Amino acid sequence: xxxxxxxxxxxxxxxxxxxxxxxxxxxxxxxxxxxxxxxxxxxxxxxxxxxxxxxxxxxxxxxxxxxxxxxxxxxxxxxxxxxxxxxxxxxxxxxxxxxxxxxxxxxxxxxxxxxxxxxxxxxxxxxxxxxxxxxxxxxxxxxxxxxxxxxxxxxxxxxxxxxxxxxxxxxxxxxxxxxx
Numbered sequence: 001x002x003x004x005x006x007x008x009x010x011x012x013x014x015x016x017x018x019x020x021x022x023x024x025x026x027x028x029x030x031x032x033x034x035x036x037x038x039x040x041x042x043x044x045x046x047x048x049x050x051x052x053x054x055x056x057x058x059x060x061x062x063x064x065x066x067x068x069x070x071x072x073x074x075x076x077x078x079x080x081x082x083x084x085x086x087x088x089x090x091x092x093x094x095x096x097x098x099x100x101x102x103x104x105x106x107x108x109x110x111x112x113x114x115x116x117x118x119x120x121x122x123x124x125x126x127x128x129x130x131x132x133x134x135x136x137x138x139x140x141x142x143x144x145x146x147x148x149x150x151x152x153x154x155x156x157x158x159x160x161x162x163x164x165x166x167x168x169x170x171x172x173x174x175x176x177x178x179x180x
Contacts, residue, residue, distance in 0.1 A: 044100035080179035125180035
């Protein structure tokens with residue numbers, strides 16, 4: 001009888017040690033998986049939902065998540081669409097806890113420059129927010145680290161006579177690009 005109790009006690013200790021080890025391993029794996037979660041993945045999981053993006057300069061852009069790339073998000077609201085570089089984001093409210101599956105190879109290639117090139121092709125008037133200013137015009141071209149913006153009044157299409165000047169805007173300075 002004593003041996004039965006001794007072996008039962010040893011078995012209980014082994015079960016407890018195994019359970020503790022399992023909990024520690026699950027916690028380690030969970031932390032490792034969370035380290036591979038990117039803001040773009042959380043935003044893609046919010047597609048169609050409303051979020052509030054607080055920019056580094058204190059401005060706020062709210063809207064429905066329309067599209068997400070690895071470096072940007074497009075939000076829609078009654079005021080129009082806004083392309084927000086993720087590098088300009090200070091925080092995001094309204095994200096679900098779930099995460100979208102990691103982006104595939106094609107999606108990972110859709111950089112901020114790719115999104116801006118699409119706006120260049122469209123020739124649509126935009127408003128570009130940079131620290132301390134909002135510039136209105138049409139994107140002319142996207143270079144390696146900057147975009148050329150032909151300045152002209154909001155609501156007017158780009159016409160050679162209407163262009164006041166062409167301004168080079170570093171991509172790192174772009175806080176948000178809004179439809180005009």
